[in-house]
Amino acid sequence: MIVVQIIATTLIYTAILTIVAFGxxxxxxxxxxxxxxxxxxxxxxxxxxxxxxxxxxxxxxFLACSLIVLIAAAAGLLYSMLLAVAAxxxxxxxxxxxxxxxxxxxxxxxxxxxxxxxxxxxxxxxSRLNYGAFNDMFxxxxxxxxxxxxSWFIVILLVLIPLVWFLLYKTRFGLRLMxxxxxxxxxxxxxxxxxxxxxxxVGISGMLAGIGGLALIxxxxxxxxxxxxxxxxxxxxxxxxFGQWKPLLIVGGGVLFALFKSFSVNYPGIFxxxxxxxxxxxxFLALPYIVCLIVLIFTSKKxxxxxxxxxxxxKGAR
Amino acid sequence: MDNxxxxxxxxxxxxxxxxxxxxxxxxxxxxxxxxxxQTIITSIGCAVIxxxxxxxxxxxINPANAFQGILQTVExxxxxxxxxxxxxxxxxxLAKTAPLICTSLAILFAYKTGLFNIGASGQYVIxxxxxxxxxxxxxxxxxxxxxxxxxGGALWGGISGLLKAYFNVNEVISGIMLNWIALYITNAxxxxxxxxxxxxxxxxTYKIDSSLPGFMPTLGLDTLFSNxxxxxxxxxxxxxxxxxxxxxxNKTTFGYELKATGYNRFAAEYAGMKDKRNTVITxxxxxxxxxxxxPLLYLNGLSQWEVQATVPALGFDGISAxxxxxxxxxxxxFSAYFITHIIDGGSTIxxxxxxxxxxxVITSFIIYLCAFVPFVKSYIDKRFSLSEMQKANGIxxxxxxxxxxxxxxKRHKWKKERKEDK
Numbered sequence: 001m002i003v004v005q006i007i008a009t010t011l012i013y014t015a016i017l018t019i020v021a022f023g024x025x026x027x028x029x030x031x032x033x034x035x036x037x038x039x040x041x042x043x044x045x046x047x048x049x050x051x052x053x054x055x056x057x058x059x060x061x062f063l064a065c066s067l068i069v070l071i072a073a074a075a076g077l078l079y080s081m082l083l084a085v086a087a088x089x090x091x092x093x094x095x096x097x098x099x100x101x102x103x104x105x106x107x108x109x110x111x112x113x114x115x116x117x118x119x120x121x122x123x124x125x126x127s128r129l130n131y132g133a134f135n136d137m138f139x140x141x142x143x144x145x146x147x148x149x150x151s152w153f154i155v156i157l158l159v160l161i162p163l164v165w166f167l168l169y170k171t172r173f174g175l176r177l178m179x180x181x182x183x184x185x186x187x188x189x190x191x192x193x194x195x196x197x198x199x200x201x202v203g204i205s206g207m208l209a210g211i212g213g214l215a216l217i218x219x220x221x222x223x224x225x226x227x228x229x230x231x232x233x234x235x236x237x238x239x240x241x242f243g244q245w246k247p248l249l250i251v252g253g254g255v256l257f258a259l260f261k262s263f264s265v266n267y268p269g270i271f272x273x274x275x276x277x278x279x280x281x282x283x284f285l286a287l288p289y290i291v292c293l294i295v296l297i298f299t300s301k302k303x304x305x306x307x308x309x310x311x312x313x314x315k316g317a318r
Numbered sequence: 319m320d321n322x323x324x325x326x327x328x329x330x331x332x333x334x335x336x337x338x339x340x341x342x343x344x345x346x347x348x349x350x351x352x353x354x355x356q357t358i359i360t361s362i363g364c365a366v367i368x369x370x371x372x373x374x375x376x377x378x379i380n381p382a383n384a385f386q387g388i389l390q391t392v393e394x395x396x397x398x399x400x401x402x403x404x405x406x407x408x409x410x411x412l413a414k415t416a417p418l419i420c421t422s423l424a425i426l427f428a429y430k431t432g433l434f435n436i437g438a439s440g441q442y443v444i445x446x447x448x449x450x451x452x453x454x455x456x457x458x459x460x461x462x463x464x465x466x467x468x469x470g471g472a473l474w475g476g477i478s479g480l481l482k483a484y485f486n487v488n489e490v491i492s493g494i495m496l497n498w499i500a501l502y503i504t505n506a507x508x509x510x511x512x513x514x515x516x517x518x519x520x521x522x523t524y525k526i527d528s529s530l531p532g533f534m535p536t537l538g539l540d541t542l543f544s545n546x547x548x549x550x551x552x553x554x555x556x557x558x559x560x561x562x563x564x565x566x567x568n569k570t571t572f573g574y575e576l577k578a579t580g581y582n583r584f585a586a587e588y589a590g591m592k593d594k595r596n597t598v599i600t601x602x603x604x605x606x607x608x609x610x611x612x613p614l615l616y617l618n619g620l621s622q623w624e625v626q627a628t629v630p631a632l633g634f635d636g637i638s639a640x641x642x643x644x645x646x647x648x649x650x651x652f653s654a655y656f657i658t659h660i661i662d663g664g665s666t667i668x669x670x671x672x673x674x675x676x677x678x679v680i681t682s683f684i685i686y687l688c689a690f691v692p693f694v695k696s697y698i699d700k701r702f703s704l705s706e707m708q709k710a711n712g713i714x715x716x717x718x719x720x721x722x723x724x725x726x727x728k729r730h731k732w733k734k735e736r737k738e739d740k
Binding site: 226 | 375379380434436481485486487488490491492494495496498499502503505506507508509510512627628631634637641671672673675676678679681682683685686688689690692693
């Protein structure tokens with residue numbers, strides 16, 4: 001039973017990490033580092049959670065789910081435009097802008113949630129949002145093992161993998177996107193609008209991060225937005241680097257990190273003796289990050305990032 | 319001479335005013351070209367816009383109390399009636415400023431070498447871990463606590479530097495990972511040491527008070543600030559460190575090398591500077607600075623570590639402080655004070671039904687705005703200097719206007735012609 005449980009949690013974490021890492025890939029392939037993935041996830045999740053509070057629970061599940069996913073994507077898209085405007089139009093430092101987005105998102109979410117949840121009896125409010133009624137809509141289980149829930153986002157990921165691969169390598173848009181990340185001046189010289197392409201790249205990353213954020217909060221029936229996306233946005237960045245900015249490798253990286261992430265949830269089941277040791281849960285929480293760092297040490301030496309990533313497009317540069 | 323005698327008083331006054339006016343304009347234009355002026359103007363602009371955003375958000379939540387809310391945020395301790403209480407809470411804000419100065423110095427020191435030390439939070443957390451163990455479990459005197467914490471931070475920051483220099487791992491990514499690792503390790507080690515360091519009842523570390531040798535000397539500053547026990551040596555250490563960093567960066571060969579590496583890594587390497595070694599040393603110093611924030615916050619009983627689910631904001635606030643201070647060590651003293659002031663003031667608005675996180679919204683938006691500063695600066699430069707085209711057409715620079723009035727006419731004529739050409 002515990003094996004099935006591990007598989008279920010690994011799969012959902014794979015879905016979250018890979019979807020968001022795909023987003024990061026689109027942005028970096030266009031030449032913009034989106035360090036604000038964590039922020040985009042938070043905003044997507046936050047707006048979706050707000051909508052779930054308003055929507056009637058009696059709605060057609062399919063309709064409700066698609067609506068919520070679309071809203072999360074739209075929220076992430078809009079939020080990522082803050083980065084796109086700064087980085088593409090004003091040539092701002094992308095690392096600073098991304099960091100700002102990461103801090104801004106949970107802060108504004110908590111401020112607004114507290115404003116909604118505050119009542120005379122609890123003047124301090126809370127930073128949690130409840131959306132329990134919709135939790136079941138996003139998950140399914142196999143007959144015979146009803147207690148173990150699988151997430152529909154796994155299916156979304158399965159659809160996305162060929163789609164992303166096709167979009168990046170086989171369409172005019174994907175090739176143009178990659179050219180802007182490698183050599184924007186050359187791309188411009190053959191008539192590609194670099195700014196437009198970079199806006200699209202960042203926009204797609206925001207959309208996918210928004211969906212990833214929704215997938216993350218759907219692992220429970222409530223979410224504390226004080227914790228932002230609890231580091232998944234950053235892990236996704238590492239997955240993307242591990243995956244060498246290539247869709248299929250990213251999926252592999254997603255599975256690896258998700259496996260270690262799932263240990264932090266399931267370790268009492270695997271190692272019952274460790275469950276009572278104080279502080280042990282934090283060791284398992286740190287595990288994916290430690291593995292991540294070690295993997296990066298071995299893979300980064302020959303890593304080939306998009307050449308023009310992080311540098312603003314300067315028309316006059318040689 | 320004769321001419322001026324013939325003039326009426328009014329005409330003379332007009333002339334003097336005109337002269338003074340041109341002089342003021344020329345002076346302003348000269349000043350606007352200076353980097354320091356531009357930095358001050360853009361920083362104040364960022365701060366004002368940030369506060370405005372905070373105000374708008376408060377307005378959206380509850381318009382009735384919005385003005386009061388933003389006023390309280392800006393007022394902070396001035397909101398108290400008694401001057402003595404004001405002084406006491408002024409001391410508290412100053413004491414809380416000291417750690418933020420340290421983290422902002424950490425960020426800007428690394429940034430001068432072209433490294434973005436987003437891992438400052440993690441280095442600070444390691445500092446907290448070592449400070450608490452040194453002061454509570456090992457009962458070491460305060461100077462040893464500080465030394466050990468800084469060493470730990472230097473090693474933790476050094477990991478990022480080593481990975482960057484020898485394994486090509488981006489320091490931003492490794493810094494983020496190390497932040498989380500530091501956070502979880504600290505949580506785990508504190509919880510595993512219940513009784514000595516960890517107070518199981520209150521679920522936080524024990525308070526470091528004046529009975530321990532680890533408590534920093536107050537130097538009489540506590541009585542000066544109407545018995546604010548948090549005031550003491552820490553308040554003095556931070557600005558001194560800022561001045562030391564200023565001297566290292568601007569007056570030493572080492573600082574010059576670091577900055578040269580920051581401007582152009584390859585050029586510095588060809589000039590014989592050891593690029594890789596400098597990267598590691600910079601990250602070590604940056605880590606030590608970030609870790610110094612921990613003793614300044616813990617060895618005076620200001621703070622106790624509670625189990626945290628997210629990386630502490632102090633390192634990220636350091637990013638806002640360093641950029642708001644124009645990446646200058648002296649500037650960061652003032653910007654760190656401003657940000658602490660806002661955060662402290664923002665924590666009082668819960669009584670109005672707002673969340674204290676409003677201050678976080680303001681500071682993070684300030685970071686966002688700071689990213690636009692280079693663009694605004696280049697705009698100011700353009701606005702206040704002649705373009706290449708103007709120079710090529712023989713139009714004199716604005717400084718020449720002082721000598722000859724007729725050039726103004728020439729300039730106007732040229733501008734008119736250009737308009738007609740278009």
